[in-house]
Every structure is written in C-alpha cells, then in structure tokens.
Amino acid sequence: MGAWLYILRCSDGSYYTGTTRADLERRVAEQQAGHFAGYTQTRTPVVLAYSEYFDRITNAIAAERQIKGWSRAKKEALMAGDFARLGLLARTRRSSSAHGSRRGAARRSSP
Template sequence: MDAWIYILRCSDGSYYVGSTRGALEKRLAEHQSGAFGGYTAARLPVALVFSERFVRVEDAIAAERQIKGWSRAKKEALIAGRLDLLPRLAARTRS
C-alpha cells in the first residue's frame, strides 16, 4: 500500500506537514472538512502544495519528521522544486 507525505498551505499562510497511508485524496478531504480538529481545522481552507509517494510507510513517516523540523524557507524551496537550494538553506540554520 502506498504512503504519502504532504504539505498543506493553510488559510493563514502557515504550512502543515503530514503523512498518510493509502489514498492521499481521502486524507485531503478529511483535512478540508475539519474532520480531524486541531491545527488545520482552525485554518481552513487548506491547499495541497506538495506531495511525495513512498512504497514504505516507515519512509514516509521518517520524511515527515524530517520536514517538520525544517525552516519555512527550506519548506518553500521543496514546494518550489528547488532542491538545489536545500543544502545552502540547511547550512544557514546551523550558523
């Protein structure tokens, strides 16, 4: 079964990083309806701005944890597909 990581842009401009097993569309509909309560329910509507499929759910969870720790600039580089910027942005956060 496929697993996904995803980034949602919330109505307040913040980002939510999550992971799910199975159908990404179902999970997005749950967020959009406020079914989970919590962070995204208070910031509706949300928009999917990034997703990546994984074969193993363990890999998706590991990627989610990693991205959650990133700066906003680094998340925005990932969303824009500017993977070339990630090493430089990582170095900036260590300084």
C-alpha cells in the same frame, strides 16, 4: 504498503505536514472538511502544496518528522522543487548552529 507525505498550505499562510496510507485526494478533502481535530481544523481552507509517495510508511514518517523541523524557507524550497536552494539553506543552518551561542559553557572561577 506505501504512504504519502504531504504539505498543506493553510488559510493563515502556515504549513501543515502529514502522512497518510489512504488515498491522498481523500485525505486532503478530509482535512479541508475539518474531520480531524487539531492544527488544520481551524485553518481551512487548505491547499495541497506538496506530496511525495514512499514505498514504506516508515520512510514517509521519517521524512515528515524531518520536514516538521525545517524552517519555512526550506519547506518552500522543497515545495518549489528548488533543490539547490534547499541544499544551500541546509548548509547555512549547519554553519550558523556550529557558531551559535555556547550555553552551559563552564565559567572560570576567580583565584
């Protein structure tokens, strides 16, 4: 049984990413009505900004977890279907994290 991955644009401009095996329109209506305690309940109205169907629920959940870790810019590129920008943003993040601070680096002790 498959599942939907979806991104909602909330009234405060934030994004909520979720998955459902249920009918997508019904799930969005439930989110809109505040049926689920949590993030979207106090951020209605919500608008469906992106959806993608997966043949397997495990793939939808894996994509949800990945997207939840993305920057706002990457989410917006995905929603716009701008895959070139999405790839560029992914490369930019990888290269910046490779040159980031070196926390926990060993300190030299004085002789």
